[in-house]
Amino acid sequence: MARQVFSNAIILEGEELEATRGYLVVRDGAIERISGGAAPGRAVNLKYGFILPPFINAHTHIADSVAKELYLGKEQPQVVAPGGVKFRALSSTPLKDIITATRAALLDMFSTGTLAHCDFREGGVAGVDILRRVSTTPVKSFILGRPLNFRELSKVLAKADGIGLPSLNAFSPDELGEIAHQTQMANKLLAVHVAETRAAQEVSAEQTGEGEVKRALELHPSFVVHATHATADDFLSLQKRGVPAVFCPRANSILGAGVPPIHLALEAGTRFYFGTDNVLACQPNMFEEISFAWACLRASNPAAGSDEARKLLMAATVEPLRTFDLPWGPIAEGGRATFMLLARGNNLQNLSDIYAGLINRARADNIQAVFLDGKIVISRGDKKKLVFW
Numbered sequence: 001m002a003r004q005v006f007s008n009a010i011i012l013e014g015e016e017l018e019a020t021r022g023y024l025v026v027r028d029g030a031i032e033r034i035s036g037g038a039a040p041g042r043a044v045n046l047k048y049g050f051i052l053p054p055f056i057n058a059h060t061h062i063a064d065s066v067a068k069e070l071y072l073g074k075e076q077p078q079v080v081a082p083g084g085v086k087f088r089a090l091s092s093t094p095l096k097d098i099i100t101a102t103r104a105a106l107l108d109m110f111s112t113g114t115l116a117h118c119d120f121r122e123g124g125v126a127g128v129d130i131l132r133r134v135s136t137t138p139v140k141s142f143i144l145g146r147p148l149n150f151r152e153l154s155k156v157l158a159k160a161d162g163i164g165l166p167s168l169n170a171f172s173p174d175e176l177g178e179i180a181h182q183t184q185m186a187n188k189l190l191a192v193h194v195a196e197t198r199a200a201q202e203v204s205a206e207q208t209g210e211g212e213v214k215r216a217l218e219l220h221p222s223f224v225v226h227a228t229h230a231t232a233d234d235f236l237s238l239q240k241r242g243v244p245a246v247f248c249p250r251a252n253s254i255l256g257a258g259v260p261p262i263h264l265a266l267e268a269g270t271r272f273y274f275g276t277d278n279v280l281a282c283q284p285n286m287f288e289e290i291s292f293a294w295a296c297l298r299a300s301n302p303a304a305g306s307d308e309a310r311k312l313l314m315a316a317t318v319e320p321l322r323t324f325d326l327p328w329g330p331i332a333e334g335g336r337a338t339f340m341l342l343a344r345g346n347n348l349q350n351l352s353d354i355y356a357g358l359i360n361r362a363r364a365d366n367i368q369a370v371f372l373d374g375k376i377v378i379s380r381g382d383k384k385k386l387v388f389w
């Protein structure tokens with residue numbers, strides 16, 4: 001039986017990422033034992049490096065990696081709204097170049113510790129097909145399709161993992177209701193961009209008497225994306241309905257939309273995840289996303305400390321497991337051996353708080369290995385074990 005022991009580790013266990021200073025035993029693809037103290041017998045000495053779950057990137061648009069930096073000199077609607085530079089770039093780029101760029105974005109995710117992502121895939125059925133074709137690395141892609149028109153809904157639903165609505169104005173209210181109904185009947189995911197810009201939130205309030213978050217909740221979505229200009233009351237509504245928000249602070253900032261009020265979600269007890277959003281704006285690297293999110297949170301709430309940092313790390317790793325059906329869970333005895341090993345390197349030495357330290361300072365170059373079902377899928381430092389695409 002294949003057995004491996006990692007000693008002198010800081011293991012972030014369970015749904016709350018509780019830290020255990022000790023050792024972890026893997027046998028036949030599963031975690032056989034987690035214990036404090038010294039490991040008996042032979043073991044790989046991690047020198048107080050970290051064992052933590054891999055990242056789940058809850059919101060991407062990876063095909064727009066063909067449009068990098070085309071946002072320069074433009075406001076958010078000119079970039080990503082219908083007719084924006086993103087869509088002009090997607091329609092004018094040959095398919096083979098879209099595939100090459102999409103594959104590069106997937107590999108970048110993989111090499112930075114992400115093993116699952118949820119993509120809003122534009123372009124109807126054809127768009128879903130492209131990502132299905134490209135998504136062959138160990139990264140699991142959840143593809144939320146965007147029907148080109150209402151008639152295409154059933155075809156997109158048949159091929160995709162759900163529907164990702166670009167906005168609440170993309171379809172008529174009746175069509176939105178039917179999209180939500182059919183998606184729920186198919187037992188698939190439904191998500192929608194909400195309150196990304198202040199203008200969208202204000203126009204919604206003016207025209208319908210309600211902000212975008214409240215309107216989205218009428219559709220019973222699996223989650224909402226952005227909530228950049230959501231109010232404290234919106235976060236309470238999300239919390240009451242058990243609907244998570246996916247925050248994308250870097251893309252929001254780069255596109256000039258603002259920064260999400262993560263402190264309001266924490267105050268309301270709203271569940272939240274992180275996404276890196278458009279690759280045209282930033283790389284799908286979750287280390288960078290959570291580090292930036294921490295800076296945003298600290299800017300709005302300087303009292304944010306270890307507990308808040310731990311919650312941000314949970315949002316990037318274990319929290320999305322509630323929404324996305326994945327073949328791993330939090331790190332626990334009896335669970336699948338799917339986790340990252342992060343070495344201390346030069347940047348993670350002398351941390352007075354491990355959660356804030358990890359959120360603020362960990363980088364992809366700290367990745368010593370990533371295990372999927374007990375098998376190494378990424379390894380650095382040991383050339384004999386190098387299993388990199």
Ligand SMILES: [Zn+2]
Pocket residue numbers: 059060061120193225277278
């Ligand atoms: Zn998006």
